Amino acid sequence: MTRILPVLTILLAILLFWYAMAVHMNAPWQTTLNTRADLTEVPFTTFAQQTWAQDKPVLPAPHQVITEIWNATVALELSSKRSLAYHGWITLSATLLGFAFGTALGVLLAVAIIHNDASDRSLMPWIIASQTIPILAVAPMVVVGLGAVGLTGLVPKALISMYLSFFPVVVGMVKGLRSPENIQLDLMRTYDASPWQVFWKLRWPAAMPFLFASMKVGIAISLIGAVVAELSNASGGGLGVRLLTGSYNGQTVQIWAALFIAAGLAAILVALVGSAERLVNRRMGARA
Amino acid sequence: MSDTVIETSFAKDTGPAVVRAEHLGLTFPTGDGDVVALSDVNLTINKGDFVSFIGPSGCGKTTFLRTIADLEKPTSGTLTINGMSAEEARRARAYGYVFQAPALYPWRTIEKNIALPLEIMGYAPAQQAERIKRTMDLVNLSGFEKKYPWQLSGGMQQRASIARALAFDADLLLMDEPFGALDEIVRDHLNSELLKLWDRTQKTICFVTHSIPEAVYLSTKIVVMSPRPGRVTDVIESTLPRERPLDIRETPEFLAIAARVRDGLRAGHSYDGEHV
Numbered sequence: 001m002t003r004i005l006p007v008l009t010i011l012l013a014i015l016l017f018w019y020a021m022a023v024h025m026n027a028p029w030q031t032t033l034n035t036r037a038d039l040t041e042v043p044f045t046t047f048a049q050q051t052w053a054q055d056k057p058v059l060p061a062p063h064q065v066i067t068e069i070w071n072a073t074v075a076l077e078l079s080s081k082r083s084l085a086y087h088g089w090i091t092l093s094a095t096l097l098g099f100a101f102g103t104a105l106g107v108l109l110a111v112a113i114i115h116n117d118a119s120d121r122s123l124m125p126w127i128i129a130s131q132t133i134p135i136l137a138v139a140p141m142v143v144v145g146l147g148a149v150g151l152t153g154l155v156p157k158a159l160i161s162m163y164l165s166f167f168p169v170v171v172g173m174v175k176g177l178r179s180p181e182n183i184q185l186d187l188m189r190t191y192d193a194s195p196w197q198v199f200w201k202l203r204w205p206a207a208m209p210f211l212f213a214s215m216k217v218g219i220a221i222s223l224i225g226a227v228v229a230e231l232s233n234a235s236g237g238g239l240g241v242r243l244l245t246g247s248y249n250g251q252t253v254q255i256w257a258a259l260f261i262a263a264g265l266a267a268i269l270v271a272l273v274g275s276a277e278r279l280v281n282r283r284m285g286a287r288a
Numbered sequence: 289m290s291d292t293v294i295e296t297s298f299a300k301d302t303g304p305a306v307v308r309a310e311h312l313g314l315t316f317p318t319g320d321g322d323v324v325a326l327s328d329v330n331l332t333i334n335k336g337d338f339v340s341f342i343g344p345s346g347c348g349k350t351t352f353l354r355t356i357a358d359l360e361k362p363t364s365g366t367l368t369i370n371g372m373s374a375e376e377a378r379r380a381r382a383y384g385y386v387f388q389a390p391a392l393y394p395w396r397t398i399e400k401n402i403a404l405p406l407e408i409m410g411y412a413p414a415q416q417a418e419r420i421k422r423t424m425d426l427v428n429l430s431g432f433e434k435k436y437p438w439q440l441s442g443g444m445q446q447r448a449s450i451a452r453a454l455a456f457d458a459d460l461l462l463m464d465e466p467f468g469a470l471d472e473i474v475r476d477h478l479n480s481e482l483l484k485l486w487d488r489t490q491k492t493i494c495f496v497t498h499s500i501p502e503a504v505y506l507s508t509k510i511v512v513m514s515p516r517p518g519r520v521t522d523v524i525e526s527t528l529p530r531e532r533p534l535d536i537r538e539t540p541e542f543l544a545i546a547a548r549v550r551d552g553l554r555a556g557h558s559y560d561g562e563h564v
Contacts, residue, residue, distance in 0.1 A: 181391070183387050183388075183389055183391045184391050184393070186359055186385075186387070187385070187387065187391050188408075189358075189359060189378070190357055190359070190378065190383070190384075190385040191381065191404075191405045191408045191409065192378055192379050192381060192408075193408045197408050201393075201404065201407070201408070202393070205393070205395045206395075208395075284394075284395035285394070285395055285396070285397065285436035286395075
């Protein structure tokens, strides 16, 4: 109860603010509509309800978004092109594949960097530079370019996810694999341990907390990568495509519904990484 | 620095030499000039000796221990361990090293921490289990096999790290202020346990400390060192018997040795104005 109460309070405040802003932002259009319909002297309560029930509101009310989510998921066939569950699944599969690629790439680069001075100096600047390029500019080139050589569908999107998600993993794992103290490394030296043994028995377990912290960031931006990649290929489907078509057609309710599904997916994915972390922590004897 | 003192002390030694240092020197290059950590160290440590290295900080006692362990490379002189070079000795796993901190791996249980060197050296699981049991008995930690390091007190953690150093059959035990971070009561207790352990296992022990009573209580040989440059100023052969109850520390014999150690430290002119 002590944990749920603050969360509920904030949620309530957000909802109140949202409804108030919906009235405020949709009011000009509603006034125009009412003038056209010769409706005068509309009481404020009625006017507020009108602003919360527009077809294409500037800011849809929360209940409109929730109704749209319900209609587009539970109430629809999964195979329907309008089903957010269908599009969500497309985005999710690209996210997960990209996240797996990204984590693997990030770990491999980190291993190369900590074991080799030359790769430390030569790779790190490029890795950092890679993240200064706006992904919005890169994604279409990658998706269209790979499409031209016949690679379409899941993989190009996963590559964009990988491009974003490998970065926190490299940075975190370089730090994590270097986290063992000198005394722990000296101990390995007194045993004449091989580099392989030092890695698996010391560096890798010591890096676990860093890996999970990085993966939490990585999986959230994997989802963003997948959505951005979908914007470049409207025929492939996915939440990004729903956002795009929604904005073409002024379907703000559809945009918000897709946004909420994406945010919900991200939250679930981060929570899943968090549970995996707790599981690993328990197996590694962390303080309860 | 008088070689004669050391040479005469050689004469009384009985067992074969485990560690032999001749004109050993180690200089660290730093930004503002070289730091002479060890200068012309001549020392022989024989099998079964319990040797303490005592001196103020900066006297090179830890550096000397690390040089024996091949964790530092000497810049001059010769050093042999069991007739081998320090590196060969390390590769042959000739010694167990106990650091100032327990350095237990927090994700391993106590028994798994003790198993660490055994895993690395490729002992079979059955041998590992037998050695873990034996060394945990030896340091009185039986019953704590499945605990994680954070569940143990500092003294128990350090005992676990001693067990880890004993788990494989190195005859030489190098201990770098292992009880420095512990309170006096725990330290007394561990000191007498360490003596019993030394008696039972017949190991050769090199022990770095900055406590005079600890050095005199434990050692058969006390090496007094002084800083700038790090060097040996005196080597004292203890006349105390091998069997040492804690109250031996009140005997005149004990106090006489302690006085000589204190004199040796003072002669090093290490603490200008500070008392030793």
